[in-house]
Amino acid sequence: MADTFQDGVSLYKMRNYRDALAVFLSVSASGNAAGNLDLAYYTGLSYARLKRYEDALSYLETVVTSETNTRRLNQCRLTLAVLYSKTDRTRLADTELEKLTESGYQTAEVFCARAYTAWMQDRKEQSVEFYLRALELKPDSATALNGLGYVLACMNQDLTKALSYCKRAVDSNPDSAAFLDSLGWVYYKMGLEKEAYTYIKRARDKDSTSREIAAHLAELSNAGIRGNN
Numbered sequence: 001m002a003d004t005f006q007d008g009v010s011l012y013k014m015r016n017y018r019d020a021l022a023v024f025l026s027v028s029a030s031g032n033a034a035g036n037l038d039l040a041y042y043t044g045l046s047y048a049r050l051k052r053y054e055d056a057l058s059y060l061e062t063v064v065t066s067e068t069n070t071r072r073l074n075q076c077r078l079t080l081a082v083l084y085s086k087t088d089r090t091r092l093a094d095t096e097l098e099k100l101t102e103s104g105y106q107t108a109e110v111f112c113a114r115a116y117t118a119w120m121q122d123r124k125e126q127s128v129e130f131y132l133r134a135l136e137l138k139p140d141s142a143t144a145l146n147g148l149g150y151v152l153a154c155m156n157q158d159l160t161k162a163l164s165y166c167k168r169a170v171d172s173n174p175d176s177a178a179f180l181d182s183l184g185w186v187y188y189k190m191g192l193e194k195e196a197y198t199y200i201k202r203a204r205d206k207d208s209t210s211r212e213i214a215a216h217l218a219e220l221s222n223a224g225i226r227g228n229n
Contacts (some may be wrong), residue, residue: 005039012042012049021046037063041076053083064096074105081113085120093117108138115147129152142179145169150182153189162186170199177207183214193225 006110008023023041044059067073073103075097084093097114100106115130131148134141149165152158173179184199197220203213 005036005042009042015049017046017049021050025179037067037072041067041072045079048049048079048083053087057083057087074100076105077105078109079115081117085113085117088120090117090120106137107142108134108141111137112141112143112147115144115151119147119151124151124155128155140168140172140173142169142176145172146176146179146182149186151188153182156189159190163190173201175206177213178208180206181210181213181216188216188220190223193220193223196220197225 004023005027008020008027011017011020011023021043024039024046027039028043040059041063044056044063047053047056047059057080060076060083063075064073064080067076079101081093081096081100084090084096093113097110097117100110101114111130111134115127115134118124118130119127128148128151131144131151134144135148138144145165146169149162149169152162152165163183163186166179166186167203168180170176170183180199181203184196184201184203187193187199188196200213200220201218202209204217207213
């Protein structure tokens with residue numbers, strides 16, 4: 001079983017999540033995996049990477065209630081918080097994140113997650129504070145840069161700073177649909193219609209499933225902003 005499990009871990013680390021999941025499920029089906037937290041952890045992570053969030057939660061919730069390794073427990077709590085946020089369980093996400101910060105696990109990733117859940121609950125000022133805390137810990141965090149720029153744009157505050165933050169995020173990952181969308185949204189708030197359309201359209205081309213990007217593109221369209229502007 002160990003060799004097969006390790007093969008799955010290798011596939012996971014190579015970002016071949018579908019094949020990794022198949023291996024982990026095969027190991028589990030062998031009937032010899034009861035109580036194997038490593039297997040449950042990687043199975044949950046694989047489901048999460050494949051955006052099968054409910055399946056991921058069922059495994060990771062098991063891990064977080066039984067794990068004794070502090071490092072693994074913290075990683076699992078953070079992943080759970082992200083998944084809870086993605087599935088509109090923001091209060092559960094807050095609970096996991098508060099446990100992390102209270103335990104002393106205060107990383108840029110944790111504060112980014114706290115900023116996102118604050119934003120989802122319309123606590124805008126607190127969201128800004130958390131993103132700034134994340135940038136104190138990790139000044140080049142693309143997630144924090146993008147998040148802070150987007151929140152400021154939505155609040156119509158410090159748009160020049162928002163533009164700088166979002167540009168830095170896009171520079172770090174030009175293929176990120178979320179980053180392109182945020183930059184386009186800042187341009188829209190600044191009244192720069194051509195640039196706004198260009199970036200939000202690029203975001204839509206890269207991710208046609210995002211409701212937020214679709215909503216932004218629709219708002220531009222309703223405002224009469226087209227690609228030939």
